[in-house]
Amino acid sequence: MQKQESNQQGKFGAFFQLVKKTNPSYGKLAFAIVLSIITTLVSLMIPLMTKDLVDGFSTSSFSAGQIALVAVVFIVQALLSAYATYALNYSGQKIIAGLRDLLWRKLVRLPVSYFDNKASGETISRITNDTLIVKELITNHITGFITGAISIIGSLVILLIMNWRLTLIVFIVVPLAAAIMIPIGRKMFLISRETQDETAQFTGLLNHILPEIRLVKSSNAEAIEYKRGKNGIDKLFKLGLREAKVQSLVMPLMTLVIMAALVTVIGYGGMQVSSGVITAGALVAFILYLFQIIMPIGQITQFFTQLQKSLGATERMIEILGEKEEDLDSGLPVTDAKESLFLKDLSFSYKSGSPVIKNINAEIAAGKVTAIVGPSGGGKTTLFKLLERYYEPTEGMISLGDERISRYxxxxxxxxxxxxxxxxxxIAGTIRENICYGLDRDVSDQELEEAAKMSYALKFIQELPNTFDTEVGERGIMLSGGQRQRIAIARALLRNPQILMLDEATSSLDSQSEQSVQEALDTLMVGRTTIIIAHRLSTVIDADQLLFVENGEITGRGTHAELMESHELYRQFATQQLKINADLEERAG
Incomplete structure (x- = not known):
């Protein structure tokens, strides 16, 4: 029991710490809550004023001042309530914006390895759905809890002063209503948590399928994906029905309690009115106060349900915020990248016990072209990821000259x-935005055109209706594969990098464009350290060095001619591919 209470206190502490990180407007939030309290206190006056009206009910007893006072009270209550609602929503929106800012900043700085094991749709759900749950608690339920408690306590105090005997009936009603609402609230919480998780999974499914809708259609997989989506929809429907069943009990049960209380109060109160113990106005006031006691019980129950949901949502957000992010700024600046790269005893595993790279040693000479060749799945792309520092080596190191690259x-x-x-x-946006993506400086039209010209993209760009301001669509779907490749090459050209990493950069181009782009790349590679992953040996036979990688190990190194003599598997690869290329060229001719 103590462990559960300690765990709950820990959740509360974590929740408030998370909200605190958003720098909420404490003044406005406190002011809104105070206004809500004042509104509640004003509402406690209304039954007493109604009592006086009823007790003095006659045409001659009505005065303009009395009517004006009632009208003023109602107007003041409405105005205070309106402003309190606005102030609360302002505070809630500010907090949710702060939470989303914290999460978004965190997500864009998390390493690639985090996203390897997390569905993007579920992560998106944390930023959208979970933050909304916290907002609902702040804007709708916190004040409902506070004002509800004040309304119940204030009403009971006034009733005790007015007539303690009649108030005893209310003391029976309140625990009865609580006994009904609290179990229902707990049940709703469990269903809501389950719905929350299922919604996140369904969002993940949609985010997984819709961007790849062309693959779905080309694979005739509509029926398969419909079935998967329908399964998620059915689960949400069943959860919705469970929630509806629970909610369907709330109003009938509360109505039953209220009606029983009303009948009892009216019956017993009527007897006291007839015997002269209380006035008719006092009985009306009792009935009004009864509503001011029973109705807030539902608000308080909703508060605790929403609080539990918010604590659950907070746990997930805290999990994300607790992940170790990439530190982009700490380290030495790279002053001279025109040095050789060295791979020293380099090993790497995505999962423990399954090495992808095994004890690799190599020099990638500065200003030269190094091609990495070999069978698929051998670890070529993983080497690129290590050079980009998407991952850290499991063992060994990569250095630029004598300095580990991890120190930069x-x-x-x-x-x-x-x-x-x-x-x-x-990215979804214009061609201009894609070519300039990631640059922290303004790019002139002349620079942009020069980069596009060198990548042989300028011609097709100028033929588009809006040229550089043409939208490319989600993931560049409005462009062909070759056009996307040339845009990517233009982006690399504009960065003017010291190290070029080309993963078969001309693979999506037709033969004419490939030749043109290869000439541009040849120009770009002069004086730069260039590393090429080559699936077609014909594109790299002139490289200064070829590294033959298979099963995570370098089994051969040298020029094309040297490997043809010394490496049996490379000779088979080269002979087969060069023969295929020659046959294709002959057919094309």
Missing amino acids: SLESWRKQIGYVSQESPL
């Missing part, structure tokens, strides 16, 4: 690298 700041190191991958990733 990530921002400074990555500025030295121009990376063009097979996928040519683009």
